[in-house]
Amino acid sequence: MGPCVLAVSLFASAPARAQVAVLDTAHTFYHEAPTRTNMTVYTPGVDLAVTPAPWVTIRGGYEADIVSGASVSVKAGRAYQAVNPGADVISTASVNDVRHAPRGGIVLRKGDVAYTAQYTYGTEHDYKSHSIFVSAKTEAYEHDTQFELSYARNFDLVCDRTQAVNDRPPRFRALEDSKACFGTSDPLRTRHTLSIDGLQAAWTQAWTPELATQLAYTAQLIEGFQSSPYRSVILAQGLKAQEHHPENRARQSVAIRLNYYIRPIKVAVRIGARVYRDTWDITSGTGDIEVEKYLFEGFRVAARGRYYKQTGASFWSDDYTGGDPPLGPKGQYWTGDRELSPFSSIGLGLRLTYGIQPAKGRLLGLMTGLKLGAAADAIQFSYDEYTLGGVPITNARAYVLGANVSASF
Amino acid sequence: MRTNHLSLLAALLLGPALASCVTVKPQQRAVLADPIMQFEGDPQSAAQLRHAIDNREGSYGGGGVSGGGCGCN
Numbered sequence: 001m002g003p004c005v006l007a008v009s010l011f012a013s014a015p016a017r018a019q020v021a022v023l024d025t026a027h028t029f030y031h032e033a034p035t036r037t038n039m040t041v042y043t044p045g046v047d048l049a050v051t052p053a054p055w056v057t058i059r060g061g062y063e064a065d066i067v068s069g070a071s072v073s074v075k076a077g078r079a080y081q082a083v084n085p086g087a088d089v090i091s092t093a094s095v096n097d098v099r100h101a102p103r104g105g106i107v108l109r110k111g112d113v114a115y116t117a118q119y120t121y122g123t124e125h126d127y128k129s130h131s132i133f134v135s136a137k138t139e140a141y142e143h144d145t146q147f148e149l150s151y152a153r154n155f156d157l158v159c160d161r162t163q164a165v166n167d168r169p170p171r172f173r174a175l176e177d178s179k180a181c182f183g184t185s186d187p188l189r190t191r192h193t194l195s196i197d198g199l200q201a202a203w204t205q206a207w208t209p210e211l212a213t214q215l216a217y218t219a220q221l222i223e224g225f226q227s228s229p230y231r232s233v234i235l236a237q238g239l240k241a242q243e244h245h246p247e248n249r250a251r252q253s254v255a256i257r258l259n260y261y262i263r264p265i266k267v268a269v270r271i272g273a274r275v276y277r278d279t280w281d282i283t284s285g286t287g288d289i290e291v292e293k294y295l296f297e298g299f300r301v302a303a304r305g306r307y308y309k310q311t312g313a314s315f316w317s318d319d320y321t322g323g324d325p326p327l328g329p330k331g332q333y334w335t336g337d338r339e340l341s342p343f344s345s346i347g348l349g350l351r352l353t354y355g356i357q358p359a360k361g362r363l364l365g366l367m368t369g370l371k372l373g374a375a376a377d378a379i380q381f382s383y384d385e386y387t388l389g390g391v392p393i394t395n396a397r398a399y400v401l402g403a404n405v406s407a408s409f
Numbered sequence: 410m411r412t413n414h415l416s417l418l419a420a421l422l423l424g425p426a427l428a429s430c431v432t433v434k435p436q437q438r439a440v441l442a443d444p445i446m447q448f449e450g451d452p453q454s455a456a457q458l459r460h461a462i463d464n465r466e467g468s469y470g471g472g473g474v475s476g477g478g479c480g481c482n
Contacts, residue, residue: 028457043460144433204448209437214448253468257448261440268445276468284468292445302450310467339467349458353451355444375454381465398465402457 022049024061026404034381034396036388037092039069057107059118065099073174075336076234077319078390079327089234090388097178099124105133112139116150125178126159126229146204154196157182160229161242162190169332172242175229194224210261215254222249233336235320235329244333246315251278255286268292276310282340284310292351302351304377309344316340318385326385338393341386349377349400369408376401 028043047061073093081089105118114137122129135150159181163172180186202216227243234240255274262269274286285308292302312326315333318341322328355371356363363370381396433441440446449455463469 024453026453026457028461030461041461041464043457142432142435206433206438206441209433210440212441212446212448251468259446259448261446263440270448270450278468280467282467284466290450292450294445300445304450308466313467337467339465345466347462351451351454353444353454373451373454375451375458377458377461379462379465398461400458400461402454404451404453404457406453 020051021409022406023047023409024049024404024406026402029401030398032396032398034393035391036090037070037072039067039071039095042066055109058104059106060102060104062103063101065097065101065124067095067097067099069095071095071230072336072388073230074232074234074240076321076389077317077323077327077387079319079323080234080237080321081389083237088389093230097124097126099127101129112143113137126175126181127156128182129154129156131155144206146202148200148202148204150198150200152196152198154194156194156196156224157191158194158225158229160190160192160225162188169244170235170239170241172244174232174242192225194222194226196223197221210263212259214257214259216256218251218253218255220249220251222251223247227335228337231336233320233334235334237321241334243335243337245335246280246333249278249280251276253277266293280340281314282310282312284308290351298355298357300353300355302353304347304349304351306347306349306379307344308347310342312342312385313340316342316385318387338383338386342384343381343386344384345379345381347377347379349375351375367407367409369406371404371406373404373406374402 024045024047026043026045028041030039030041030043032039043063043065045061045063047059049057049059051057070092072090074089074091076089081087099122101120101122103118103120105116108115116133116135116137118133120129120131120133122131131152131154133150133152135148137146137148139146159175159178161173161175180189182191198218198220200216200218202214204212204214206212224247226247226249227245229242231243232240233243253274253276255272257270257272260269260271261267268291270288270290270292272286272288274284276282276284276286286306288304288306290302290304292300294300313335315330316335317327317330319327320329320334351373352375353371353373355369357369362368377400379398379400381393381398383393383396386393444451459469
């Protein structure tokens, strides 16, 4: 029971013995500076979960994304650059925004079943989001088996530029900035809806005293405006149009995880694999491994690695103006989003966790437990086709630093 | 493709049934109940990394759920 108390975090489904409240705070710093662009995101967050009775937990929290950097605002490829050799056809724009996301929820328990409901509100200058999440989790076979079913629904609004009445997508112009997007009646601003339905089913199983597995299936339906309103793509000589993605997307993934404890060397090994497919013709595979060991009581160190590879969307092209395949136009949609291009990534990271669980009394006279965590990861992206005016992106390396503290009272 | 779907469905239905044949006794759960055996290692840290990666890939989400199979949380 002792170490299990530390395992109970904000999202756990049952309270530990005398624990009444858990306060979590997490801080993440992300930075990347590939060719001609850069992005820095600081994400602070805090959550409080209170369990006044064994059958109920009430929780609330807040998270922010503080974003600054420069991103591509006009995208072209090498075919266009080749016929416009003297021009710098790529342009970038500075990005500065803050996303605020307060959230609240409740967990109800009856016997081996836990029901969770949560609401999150997200707001930034050019985007608003209402998100609900519900789940049911139950245990079977002497608690060796867990099933969880969850559903999430987003009701989002995306700001965009008002287009001329008679214009069609190839003539649409990109949004210049995020001013006057909400709360005003500016005739040059409009709002598009975006709805997301997500379903997940997971089966977790303990097979032996050292081996557990998890199988998860996820499906998602997205309907609405999914382009970046700020990004334009050069479609032909002298024709620049706002990015134009399909309005519907159905996504599915299956993930399996294996967790094994190697007793002779006292090391936990986690191996995961995931396959994904969607109606935009993106197929991806992910493999990851993490090994973790106690260096001394309460102090764990983990090393992790991750490999990811995806194909491009059916309408992806690095240059819609022409050139030999895979360049050239791809029908009625176009994008300048490198996330929709074929690429792979490799990530390596290190994580430290220190948990203090006093056998008697409370830490500082207050806490029944304290957990400190820190992690550092580096991710190298390798783009197969994506270029900026024909210049390959060779230094797309991201760094992620994270720290978190969890205190139980 | 249809065969693949049927195989997946069969695995999803038969897997939990097979699980009933397996029992890890409560007194054998010391390792499974330890935080080191959580599926995400440190769920907070995993959520932080996932949040960063989700904005850089075209196929985010659906990696699994937190928690473990030990009946301890």
